[in-house]
Amino acid sequence: MSVSISVNNISFSYPSSKVLKGLSFKVEPGNFVGILGPNGSGKSTLLKNLTSYLEPKKGVITLDDKELSSYHIKELSQKQGVVSQENTINFNFSVSELVAMGRVPYQSRFSRMSVKDKEIVKQAMEQTNCWHLRDRKMFQLSGGEKQRVILARTLAQTPKLLLLDEPTTFLDMGYQKELMDLLKRLNNEANLTIVMVLHDLNLASEYCKELILMDNGEIVTYGTSHEVLTEENLGKVYDTEVAIIKNPVTGSPMVTLPPKKQDVKTLKKELPLKGLKVHIIGGGGKGEEIMSSLYTENCQVSLGVVNLGDSDYEKAGELGFSSVVCEPFSTIDDDSYKRGKKAVSEADVVVLAPVPFGNGNLRNLELLEYAVGQNKPVVLYKIDSKNISDYTKGQAKKALERLTNDLDVVTTIPDLIEWLKNTRP
Numbered sequence: 454m455s456v457s458i459s460v461n462n463i464s465f466s467y468p469s470s471k472v473l474k475g476l477s478f479k480v481e482p483g484n485f486v487g488i489l490g491p492n493g494s495g496k497s498t499l500l501k502n503l504t505s506y507l508e509p510k511k512g513v514i515t516l517d518d519k520e521l522s523s524y525h526i527k528e529l530s531q532k533q534g535v536v537s538q539e540n541t542i543n544f545n546f547s548v549s550e551l552v553a554m555g556r557v558p559y560q561s562r563f564s565r566m567s568v569k570d571k572e573i574v575k576q577a578m579e580q581t582n583c584w585h586l587r588d589r590k591m592f593q594l595s596g597g598e599k600q601r602v603i604l605a606r607t608l609a610q611t612p613k614l615l616l617l618d619e620p621t622t623f624l625d626m627g628y629q630k631e632l633m634d635l636l637k638r639l640n641n642e643a644n645l646t647i648v649m650v651l652h653d654l655n656l657a658s659e660y661c662k663e664l665i666l667m668d669n670g671e672i673v674t675y676g677t678s679h680e681v682l683t684e685e686n687l688g689k690v691y692d693t694e695v696a697i698i699k700n701p702v703t704g705s706p707m708v709t710l711p712p713k714k715q716d717v718k719t720l721k722k723e724l725p726l727k728g729l730k731v732h733i734i735g736g737g738g739k740g741e742e743i744m745s746s747l748y749t750e751n752c753q754v755s756l757g758v759v760n761l762g763d764s765d766y767e768k769a770g771e772l773g774f775s776s777v778v779c780e781p782f783s784t785i786d787d788d789s790y791k792r793g794k795k796a797v798s799e800a801d802v803v804v805l806a807p808v809p810f811g812n813g814n815l816r817n818l819e820l821l822e823y824a825v826g827q828n829k830p831v832v833l834y835k836i837d838s839k840n841i842s843d844y845t846k847g848q849a850k851k852a853l854e855r856l857t858n859d860l861d862v863v864t865t866i867p868d869l870i871e872w873l874k875n876t877r878p
């Protein structure tokens with residue numbers, strides 16, 4: 454069972470300064486929320502209020518409709534797990550001793566770890582990739598290893614709400630991804646509600662379902678990454694010019710910091726190939742490179758004919774492109790060939806990827822011939838009649854020989870892009 458947390462008009466001051474100024478928001482059960490904002494904007498102070506480490510001077514925080522301040526510490530530890538920046542370890546415990554402490558909220562004063570407790574502790578260490586460190590002492594670990602052990606201890610609490618303050622700080626890129634993947638999995642599979650403070654806007658954009666952007670102790674905006682990570686919001690809050698582009702793989706907003714003012718214009722300027730309809734004859738992963746680059750150019754791409762389940766087909770789906778497919782492991786039949794012809798007719802240009810040809814896909818060369826017959830601009834990418842993987846006893850080579858003389862061949866993606874720009878009707 455996941456939990457919700459509600460913040461109702463809270464304010465908080467340190468003796469020297471007022472930090473949180475009347476914040477209100479609700480995190481629904483199963484949400485994964487990132488708290489963003491510049492240095493000193495009050496993110497950690499807010500998180501400490503959510504963990505009950507600090508108490509708001511005004512306003513109320515409720516966890517599952519019960520006031521946070523009325524929770525007994527043991528009950529609260531069963532509901533929420535915290536990975537804070539203050540997780541300093543003052544005693545040289547072994548890793549397994551430390552992670553086992555996560556089970557304390559479930560034990561009475563004199564009880565020992567049950568078999569179930571031990572299983573949970575082991576699982577938490579495996580999930581965070583520190584089972585192999587179990588006999589090591591905490592003082593012998595690197596910053597990143599310590600961070601993972603502390604997360605393991607928190608997971609051993611089997612919390613319903615996880616509150617984390619910059620958990621990726623000491624982690625290298627690989628472990629950052631591993632940690633964020635793990636949190637995403639726990640959020641999706643165990644419906645764990647997660648609230649985390651983080652500085653990396655792109656990591657937040659990729660992984661969090663919703664974002665809270667703070668500035669000067671207030672919430673500037675709360676919503677999806679598309680709503681929060683806008684040039685206007687970030688420019689205002691971080692007081693610097695940013696450009697938001699679309700992540701070519703996931704489609705999430707990606708924040709970039711162009712070094713010069715005019716670079717923003719370059720990044721934002723209309724892509725010259727935007728909307729160009731390109732049909733790719735590919736298959737077996739040979740069209741992936743072309744599709745990824747045409748995705749960044751905002752082209753409208755169709756693929757085919759490919760077999761259902763082919764890796765190019767999967768890639769096209771990932772990028773939101775359409776495919777003309779035929780049955781898996783079978784030859785291109787009349788119906789799919791007809792649909793292939795329709796896709797070619799509707800395209801502005803046709804690109805042949807360096808696919809190997811067998812009897813199964815030989816008809817794709819007929820499709821290419823059809824495109825030429827239709828006076829479509831056609832380009833061959835890293836393939837020509839001398840450079841073809843032919844498993845059709847020469848038929849494919851011959852078919853391509855008939856065409857190659859009239860067709861342009863390009864061998865790099867920038868050349869392909871240039872060719873498309875020059876050919877664009």
Ligand SMILES: Nc1ncnc2c1ncn2[C@@H]1O[C@H](COP(=O)(O)OP(=O)(O)OP(=O)(O)O)[C@@H](O)[C@H]1O
Pocket residue numbers: 467468469470472490491492493494495496497498499
């Ligand atoms: N213990 C404290 N005593 C007094 N002032 C504090 C204390 N902790 C933080 N502050 C002040 O409160 C303000 C908000 O700090 P907080 O750590 O919440 O910001 P933050 O957004 O998490 O910053 P950062 O991104 O740098 O971690 C800052 O001006 C900071 O100097």
